[in-house]
Amino acid sequence: MDKEIFQEFVNESGQALTQARTLLANYVAAPAEVKILADVGILVDRVYGTAATLHVESVAVLCQKMKAISYMAAQVDNRILNSIVAATMLSVLDYLLDLVKTNGLLTYKKDIHKEMANRLDLLMSKFSSNLRKTVAS
């Protein structure tokens, strides 16, 4: 992979993931504002597309799942479920941002990564099958 492009990806995805984290924190403070979750979905979707094209699986897999969850959560007004969505996604974003800061995107620990993916899969299963059909995951 082109080193310059990869470094730019690290910087740009770090910014977008930080923005997504800030938005999620805003949502926690104002849980009626479900549109914020859709905005989070847009941000992680952007990161997903680039990460998938560059084959940075550590980021692509988790962002694809967070995109689907964000879009589904934005369509339901279930405060309890959405508070779990926010808490889980905050922990996943913190994990990814830590990888970004420590240059660990290509050398991440597979077991921790799998745990994060499992948490998101579990969360995804809490939405109705009809809703799951409306998002790519």
Next chain:
Amino acid sequence: MSGDMRILVIDDMAVMRKIVVKQLENLGYKNIETAENGKDGLAKILDGVKNNNPVQFIISDWNMPEMSGLELLKTLKSKKPLADIPFLMVTAEGEKDQIMAAIAAGVTNYVVKPFSPNTFKEKMDLVLKKVGLPATPA
């Protein structure tokens, strides 16, 4: 015209713009410009018309702030001199609704992220063939 065709690449992610520009350069294109979103892209397209240096091919991401790829496409389709510019939409994996909306709006073709250089070339050639232009130079 082929290698000198003026191509506009629109994406809000700088890395994606670089990836697409690099793939276009590898295909032999030299006259490539970039824009950060649909609004910025539209301004460059209109400037091109004004300065008699029209954009001849557009590659645009779907999901962008300010003006999305779909909004840009619909705007161009409503302006006769711009409606015929070949438009390749870049969309995310599995977004069938987006693809259907883009087709309904008159997109020339679409490519789904993540895409390989070969897939990108195939899509470019399909668009060029559809509008009667020569295939990619390389």
